[in-house]
Amino acid sequence: MAVSDDILELTPTQLDALREIGNVGAGNSATALSQIINHRIDMNVPEVSIVPLTEVPDLVGGPDVMVAGVFLRVYGAAPSNILFLLPQESAFYLVDMILGKQRGETKTLDFMDESALMEIGNILAGAYLNALFNLTKLSLLPSIPALAMDMAGAILSVVLIQLGQMGDHALVIETEFQADEDGIKGHFFLVPDPGSLDTILSAVGVG
């Protein structure tokens, strides 16, 4: 997601460039995740879409759906936010898998489970930003992750409010992951700060 209604004026070439960034970043993340959980991960072609802010929660099933959200602040040449959202059930299965529990064993998150999910967020973000660096040569460093398990609208509001200061639309670079036979899916959002989108586009030569 990016940050001003200037995004309504992005050219098809620029949108293609952003899609490619999402593709490479998410591809790297999916590989990392697949190695940790030792399961195949399918990933859809990243969608780059311009959505009214108020409709973003619908992308993950509506504002009152229970999700786990791992949030990381990105520092460096193009400050951004990263948000990794998983439906509650997917988060529980993922914890079962990583911590070697019986499937269905996790029903609430204890401290250890939360750490595991945050570490997943950390690894996904690291892999994504590494790919972004290879493409753009922009050095980007993630903060330590923060976790919340709550309503999707409430968690998304953290990034939507920031976008709301600049305009009424969000540029969503969104990828859906799926470990198919395991019913695990998640959404990965990259949300550049005001100004960062221009930096990213310039770095790939379509600014």
Add this chain to the structure above:
Amino acid sequence: MAELVKVGMADYKVGRAPSILISYGLGSCIGVSLYDPTTKVGGLLHIMLPDSRQSKTTENPAKFADTGMPLMLKDVLGLGASKTRLVAKMAGGAQMFAFAKATDIMKVGQRNAEAIKTILKDMGIPLLAEDTGENYGRTVQINLENGVYTVKTMVKGEKDI
């Protein structure tokens, strides 16, 4: 059966009994209600930000406390509410993620709550109850039959304020 009227993010709705106005999944946003117990007319506004003057675009006035509140007030008065009888309640304004170095944007929930309080004071409308802050999401609704404002959460149950 009471009609359930959904209020989206950066939006507001007004109505009269027996309607119930509801807004889902508030984080740092705030759901503020106005209610006239005599005519049973009221409204619910879901704001995202405190101040339109700090924003680049102001196309949607319901997004901000300072521009959204006068709009909702005008519409409830238009439905026959009396300004002297109006009372307000609000909930939301959470900080969903805790960081050691909370930036201004992280603390926007708190700023939203403060902005609403100042505006209500200027309007001369009493704030009867609030449930703001903390670190969890809320779904809020006001029942225009009796003015009961209900806050539902995933982690702290449900309560009327």
